[in-house]
């Protein structure tokens with residue numbers, strides 16, 4: 151996640167000293183999310199005001215009871231006071247419940263919106279980002295970090311606001327009750343607040359560390375669960391578990407350090423606050439003894455002071471939660487700040503009603519961002535006429551799949567240009583470009599959907615008839631019908647697992663259904679056995695007619711279908727021609743072909759000669 155780490159580094163270098171406003175700054179991008187729900191915010195504020203007001207009348211009522219209540223002649227007043235207190239309690243209950251409801255749902259709402267936006271953003275990022283990103287870490291941003299934010303926007307914001315209101319209200323009432331005592335009490339506030347703010351930074355750093363460690367552990371777990379068979383086959387469970395335990399353990403230690411810090415901050419706050427209250431109370435007691443103020447007034451003041459002090463204490467404990475949320479927000483903001491490199495130009499060339507399917511590579515050079523020193527394609531030039539069938543042949547790592555990746559504009563070329571019907575790919579909206587191309591990849595992905603939905607992936611509007619027709623042409627219909635629920639059988643993690651050959655045939659059906667003018671097949675038949683391959687080969691022959699197709703092939707049957715063969719080696723074209731001319735030329739193609747023929751003959755497989763397949767299904 152190099153881009154994100156870089157952004158982190160910049161952020162912390164620019165902010166050697168964080169203050170109140172700066173700590174909250176990462177939360178600012180979230181404000182628009184909250185402001186969408188102005189009505190909820192207003193209702194929450196109204197409830198908040200009402201609840202605080204109700205709480206603040208209680209001490210005055212207590213004073214009335216103490217100063218007038220306990221004498222026989224004012225029994226009526228006592229009843230009135232007690233009645234008022236019940237009314238206040240009812241108001242308080244109702245207002246608190248509404249405040250809780252509105253603020254919490256606001257938090258849930260904001261986080262739900264943010265999660266959806268974040269996921270949408272992730273789907274727009276390009277291949278270069280995902281070459282280095284760890285999906286586990288991204289998932290942790292999407293779930294754990296957004297949950298942290300929910301607590302900030304929900305409970306913490308609710309508690310913080312209530313206590314801020316209470317604090318201000320209590321201070322005002324303290325001054326109204328006894329300006330002298332209030333002044334004394336306020337003098338103690340800087341002593342309380344300054345250390346809290348200072349310690350906030352430490353808590354923040356520690357909880358960010360805890361959160362990062364957890365994201366790494368999640369990434370590690372995700373990687374291993376995705377490859378659970380490889381892990382078990384290699385007998386690596388014990389080592390994997392031990393590594394995960396270490397990761398979880400260090401996440402625990404980081405969280406423990408953050409919590410310890412928080413605990414100390416809370417203890418310090420309580421101690422200082424209540425010592426100050428007791429000191430002021432003692433001074434007040436002297437005044438009561440000297441007859442300068444009534445005992446009811448002192449009680450009222452003390453109650454206000456306790457209200458004010460406890461809201462300050464609660465504010466401090468919420469503060470560390472808010473700082474943790476700010477950390478989460480800045481990590482999310484870092485991801486949202488990553489701009490995809492492959493985007494539509496501001497004025498994309500509109501696609502024609504029907505693409506002819508002419509492809510040209512002109513002096514294309516390209517190196518993957520993660521392997522800049524080793525170019526995958528070097529000064530590659532070729533062009534393919536509409537409707538032509540071209541086979542790409544070459545040893546593993548020659549750059550065949552890279553040609554497809556560039557055609558689909560998963561990356562931009564470093565030098566040169568690629569054009570479809572004479573239009574530079576960079577002038578097109580990637581969506582339009584990719585709609586013009588159907589790809590059956592080397593290692594097809596099957597999603598946790600039904601068979602029919604898998605074939606119609608990206609084409610939700612496809613009819614059942616069209617899906618079945620595509621499956622039939624890809625020779626997939628028979629095995630699909632044999633599944634327990636036919637086309638409605640669930641595939642993927644929670645469903646049926648398909649063999650490599652079955653997955654390839656579904657991918658071919660997907661490409662057939664796409665009915666695009668350009669068809670790319672990346673060794674799409676490598677995992678099929680001889681009989682199935684012959685059938686699929688017939689299907690492909692049928693599909694390829696009338697559209698431009700490029701087939702990465704290592705089986706002779708596929709190559710023989712092609713109008714032209716391009717032989718790649720180390721990112722360059724080394725030979726070009728037909729099977730007959732290339733075999734006669736005695737170059738790389740002839741060597742690859744001979745090598746394969748001999749192997750196949752030894753295994754008695756002449757019927758379906760394989761051109762080049764040193765590593766079996768994939769390369």
Ligand SMILES: Nc1ncnc2c1ncn2[C@@H]1O[C@H](COP(=O)(O)OP(=O)(O)O)[C@@H](O)[C@H]1O
Pocket residue numbers: 281518519520521526544545546547548549550551552553769
């Ligand atoms: N995502 C990637 N990141 C970095 N290097 C890659 C990536 N994909 C392929 N390569 C490298 O680029 C070269 C060409 O790969 P590829 O086009 O997949 O070869 P082929 O399909 O002909 O076997 C190889 O050296 C391979 O290691």
Ligand SMILES: [Mg+2]
Pocket residue numbers: 550551552592672769
């Ligand atoms: Mg490949």
